[in-house]
Amino acid sequence: MLTDPHHPDLRAAPPGYALRRPSLADLPKVAALFAACSMDRIGAITIREGDLRARWRDVGDLNDVLLVEHPEADPPLVAYAEFHADVDPWTDELDLHVEGRVHPAWTGHGLASFLHDRAEDRARRAARELKRDHAILRTAIADGDDRARRFFAGRGYEPVRHLLEMRLDLHADPPAPAWPEGVTCRSFEPGRDDEAAWKAHQLAFADVPTHLPMSFDEFLEDRIKRDPAFDPELLLLAEHNDEVVGLAVCRAGTETAAEDGWVRDLGVVPHWRRQGIGMALLREAIGAFRERGLTGVALEVDDVTMEGAIALYRRAGMRIVRRTDVMEAVLRVERD
Structure with missing residues (x-):
């Protein structure tokens, strides 16, 4: 270095x-x-x-x-x-x-x-x-x-990816989550749920091309220990028979607005998808933000996950508020 x-x-x-x-x-x-x-x-x-x-x-x-x-x-x-x-x-x-x-x-x-x-x-x-x-x-x-x-x-430089920030104003209580039969939701308990949350996170994002696999220790450091605003009440776990089948990693406050809630990760393990768990987790998170008096919800999605994710977020009432383009150039280097 x-x-x-x-x-x-x-x-x-x-x-x-x-x-x-x-x-x-x-x-x-x-x-x-x-x-x-x-x-x-x-x-x-x-x-x-x-x-x-x-x-x-x-x-x-x-x-x-x-x-x-x-x-x-x-x-x-x-x-x-x-x-x-x-x-x-x-x-x-x-x-x-x-x-x-x-x-x-x-x-x-x-x-x-x-x-x-x-x-x-x-x-x-x-x-x-x-x-x-x-x-x-x-x-x-x-x-x-x-x-x-x-x-x-x-x-x-040429554009290679696009990042979209989406937002929802919290003027009213959101619709209640509709959970599939047998699936429940609760908040993360440090110490008890560390490994289960890590495993579900890795499964939920394993098929996303930009996802970088994380070890157990890396997950705890990056998603929990390093964030001074981490609140275990805002890490939501969807469960079925004690198996974590989806999760939402959230926090109070965003880069641009302390009064907004931020959804950092929202994922469902592959064999539990297309059953409404993603929408239920999102509505559960929105409700938690509303209870805390926050005035909005924000998240970021890239073009790798655009089609399904944007449709989900739009059905929840979110809108695109900012776009960021990732640009790249190749620099040729003569070796010594």
Whole structure:
């Protein structure tokens, strides 16, 4: 893992600018930069300080997060970049995920191009370390951010996936869940249900092409321990004769609205599908959010699961509120 933002393999900052790694004390400034950029581009704030804190915690190593500062700016932070490389377990491709922001008052100074060149440098270095002849550069573009889409398209990126955020306003109590005969629903009990929830989760998503199998410990860490807002009452288990046949992993609060409930995962094990369990779980979750005084429900679905999932969510009254395009480019790398 590259640890030095001034490593000789990577290009230096443009004249007059300084590069440095962040610390947790920089979170408010970075959140303010994200807010200024998203308001300028799409007229809404999509990522807040708490979301950045959770993301940095997930990344773990901030050495691949870069702050760009200029002494004449107030505050000095004018641009941000985040790179992380990993090998896709399905395709064995080396992927470099690219995230960047340039303050709207500092566009036109070549900072976006510099950060993208830096990302390519980072990808080349990772490819050489792993003895690869290419890397996949990947980024996500919010609907309405035409400037970013043109920027990346001009550098050879093409859309490969689409993510849809769907939402339901909770103005009234939802319809009661209609459970198949013999199927009941209850909340997760830590310690008692850990393994059963993990097994059901892996079965429910095993046939989704983008699903990454998780070990038992990885499931507990990623879905339960790592989330400071985890509430066992909002992890719902559908059961039949003590067998977990479906589950909904939910939380109070989303990236953009603390007053919304978020459905992170909703799945039914294959041999129990097409019996209404998915809709019943969704309505159970909506009812739990309503009881907590939340004003909306949100979730995200990608084009891998679009046809069946979107139909289910629309039948529950949800609507599409935001689309994000995942774009990729292939970077060829000459080996040393």
